[in-house]
Amino acid sequence: MLGSALISSRRKAVRVWSLTVPLLTLAVFMVYNAAQPAIRLGELTPISLAGHHKLLVLSPHCDDETLGAGGLIHAAERAGLEVRVVVLTNGDGYPFATMQEFRRVYPRASDFIHMGNVRQRESLNALQLLGVPEKNVTFLSYPDRGTTELWFDNWLASDPYKSAFTESTRSPYPMTYDPEAVYAGEDLLADLQGIIETYRPDLIVYPHPDDVHPDHWGLSAFARLAIAIAERGDPEYQPMQLAYLVHRPDFPEPLGLHMKQSLLPPKALSKVDSNWYRLELQSEDVQLKYDAIREYRTQWPTLHGLMERFARRNELFAEPQPAVLPNLHSGALDRPDTWQDAAGTMIAPVEPDPQRDFITRAVASDDDLVAVFAARTVKGDLLLCDQMRGLVNPLLIYSLQVNAVSDSGVVHYGAQNLQRPAGWHNLKLTGSYICDRVSLAELGNPWVVFVGAKVEGAGHELLDQTAWQVIYID
Numbered sequence: 001m002l003g004s005a006l007i008s009s010r011r012k013a014v015r016v017w018s019l020t021v022p023l024l025t026l027a028v029f030m031v032y033n034a035a036q037p038a039i040r041l042g043e044l045t046p047i048s049l050a051g052h053h054k055l056l057v058l059s060p061h062c063d064d065e066t067l068g069a070g071g072l073i074h075a076a077e078r079a080g081l082e083v084r085v086v087v088l089t090n091g092d093g094y095p096f097a098t099m100q101e102f103r104r105v106y107p108r109a110s111d112f113i114h115m116g117n118v119r120q121r122e123s124l125n126a127l128q129l130l131g132v133p134e135k136n137v138t139f140l141s142y143p144d145r146g147t148t149e150l151w152f153d154n155w156l157a158s159d160p161y162k163s164a165f166t167e168s169t170r171s172p173y174p175m176t177y178d179p180e181a182v183y184a185g186e187d188l189l190a191d192l193q194g195i196i197e198t199y200r201p202d203l204i205v206y207p208h209p210d211d212v213h214p215d216h217w218g219l220s221a222f223a224r225l226a227i228a229i230a231e232r233g234d235p236e237y238q239p240m241q242l243a244y245l246v247h248r249p250d251f252p253e254p255l256g257l258h259m260k261q262s263l264l265p266p267k268a269l270s271k272v273d274s275n276w277y278r279l280e281l282q283s284e285d286v287q288l289k290y291d292a293i294r295e296y297r298t299q300w301p302t303l304h305g306l307m308e309r310f311a312r313r314n315e316l317f318a319e320p321q322p323a324v325l326p327n328l329h330s331g332a333l334d335r336p337d338t339w340q341d342a343a344g345t346m347i348a349p350v351e352p353d354p355q356r357d358f359i360t361r362a363v364a365s366d367d368d369l370v371a372v373f374a375a376r377t378v379k380g381d382l383l384l385c386d387q388m389r390g391l392v393n394p395l396l397i398y399s400l401q402v403n404a405v406s407d408s409g410v411v412h413y414g415a416q417n418l419q420r421p422a423g424w425h426n427l428k429l430t431g432s433y434i435c436d437r438v439s440l441a442e443l444g445n446p447w448v449v450f451v452g453a454k455v456e457g458a459g460h461e462l463l464d465q466t467a468w469q470v471i472y473i474d
Contacts, residue, residue: 039270041262041314044278049076049203052240055083056201058192058223060215061091061144062119063296066126067310068244069205070289071281072317076203077131084199085127086138086192088219090116090173091299093144093165100301112165113172116141118298120175126295129288140191141171143183147218152401152412155185185222186410192226197233205242209320209467210269210354213247221450221468224320225405228448228470242277242317245269249358252309259286263312268357275319286311322470323350325449328375328383333437334430336373336385350374350451351469355389360463365390367455367463370432374451374471382443384415385435386453386466394418396463397456398427398434403468404443404450411444419460440473448472 055076059065065073065085076083092098098107098115107115124134142150143163154161160169160182170182177195181187196204206223207216220243231237245251250266260283265276281289290311294300299307326347331338339347349371355361361368368389375383384400392398394417402413415425415436428435434453440446454465 039264039267039276041264041278041280044265044276044316047072047242047277047279047317049079049081052076052081052203054199054201054203055081056196056199056204057083057085058204058206058219059085059087059123060147060207060213060219061089062087062123063091063126063293063299063307064207064216064244064246065123066130066289066292066296067307068207068246069315069317070126070130070292070310071285071315072205072279073127073132074130074285074288075279075281081203082136083132084136084138084195084201085123085132086140086177086195087120087123088140088147088188089142089144089215090139091119091144092116093146093163094299094302095165100298109165109167112163113168115298116144116166116173119296120173122296122298126292129292129295138177138195139173139175140178140181140188141173141176142188143168145215146183147188147222148214150183150185150188151218151221152185152403152414154183155410155412157182157184157187160184188222189226189229192222193229196226196230200237201239203240203242205244205317208243208245208318209469210273211245211247212249216247217467220320221403224322224470225403225448225450228322228405228472232447241320243320244315244317246310252312255305255309257290257308257311259283259290259311259313261312263310263314263316265316265318266354266357268354272352272354273318275321277317277319279315279317281313281315283313286313320470322472323374325350325382325471325473326375328377333377333383334385334428334433334435336387336433336435339373339375347373347375349387350471351466353464353466361389364463366393367396367457369453369455369464369466372451372453372466372469374449376440376473377437380440381437382440382449383435383437384451385433388432388434388455391432392429392434394429395458397458397460398429399454399456400427400434400436401452401454402438402443402449404440404446405448406444406446408444411442411446413438413443418458446473 351372353369370387404411417427452468
């Protein structure tokens with residue numbers, strides 16, 4: 001009874017606090033954000049295309065290839081590189097644009113499919129302006145807003161994902177790379193593997209792992225897995241990898257069309273990721289990119305405020321850095337701040353996460369992820385811990401997810417403290433840490449694992465999440 005009374009009291013306090021927190025969090029966030037040092041364009045490493053011969057650009061939707069890498073695509077074509085663009089989805093899951101296009105309050109499945117066909121043509125038109133012929137553009141035609149389901153929940157072709165928009169479990173589009181593929185993670189991975197291993201690009205560009213749009217970070221994870229498999233099959237194949245950012249509330253800044261201003265990394269993100277590159281564009285190239293962006297006619301009425309911000313004097317890319325699983329020699333299993341390797345060196349996190357980067361996280365410390373730690377114990381277990389900026393809150397939902405890759409396939413593993421799905425493990429909450437341990441043998445003795453963490457409210461509203469990190473196992 002006492003515990004129930006305390007929880008009830010705490011919930012009432014939360015409701016009262018929620019009435020005043022928006023203005024306070026906004027003020028704190030503005031002060032915090034203004035205090036962050038801004039990175040300058042000259043501090044970013046310039047991109048050189050010298051020595052490269054084949055560029056592959058991976059795009060989540062029809063338009064992201066132009067927003068994130070239109071200038072790079074045109075520069076590569078001009079430099080004589082062979083350029084191929086692969087589009088994951090046809091963007092057929094955006095109701096507002098479909099409602100606008102067909103003047104229908106409740107679009108039908110056939111309307112969404114029609115929108116996908118229209119958007120494919122928009123990409124072909126935009127890329128033609130940038131110098132890419134239609135034969136070098138590939139549409140995979142996987143479901144818009146379904147990539148993360150394919151990454152974790154609908155991996156097997158025997159259990160495909162069904163699009164809520166097109167009501168399909170496989171592509172309904174004539175322009176599709178593999179018409180026999182279904183909406184499943186293993187089929188998407190096979191498509192990417194086939195393209196990479198056949199084309200063998202030496203420069204691959206894909207979405208940034210910290211992009212908050214699920215289709216973007218989902219494609220980023222699939223791309224890095226496909227590249228890792230290709231490199232494992234041929235150790236001499238080591239393509240350069242660059243990632244572009246499109247969706248974050250603090251990016252790009254400032255708002256509006258500013259063709260003479262620089263595109264710079266978000267301040268919070270640049271504090272945990274220093275591997276940023278710039279491609280400077282001439283004024284005529286900025287105009288060309290803007291003209292290409294305007295080819296996305298169906299998106300312009302609702303998204304022009306975002307899209308026009310990418311017509312800047314430079315393009316921005318990061319170089320994702322994988323981790324190697326360290327061996328834990330000493331330290332408390334649920335206290336990563338005590339972990340040491342055999343040399344007595346403190347074990348660093350495998351994935352740091354931006355702090356106070358959005359308004360709610362600027363005030364609430366129990367939903368603000370700081371880092372993910374990982375290590376292998378002497379017993380051969382994979383030890384994982386999330387670190388929060390403050391003490392963990394038992395009323396919030398904390399999750400750890402793992403995609404473990406071995407030569408025999410992919411094993412999916414999840415752990416959560418509340419409302420656990422069937423088959424998921426229970427997380428241990430201690431102080432500022434959320435930890436779990438699983439046998440590497442149970443994961444299929446993987447050679448690489450992908451690890452992600454997230455925090456949700458009681459209603460599963462997302463509060464924070466880390467990028468999925470690649471961790472190689474020696």
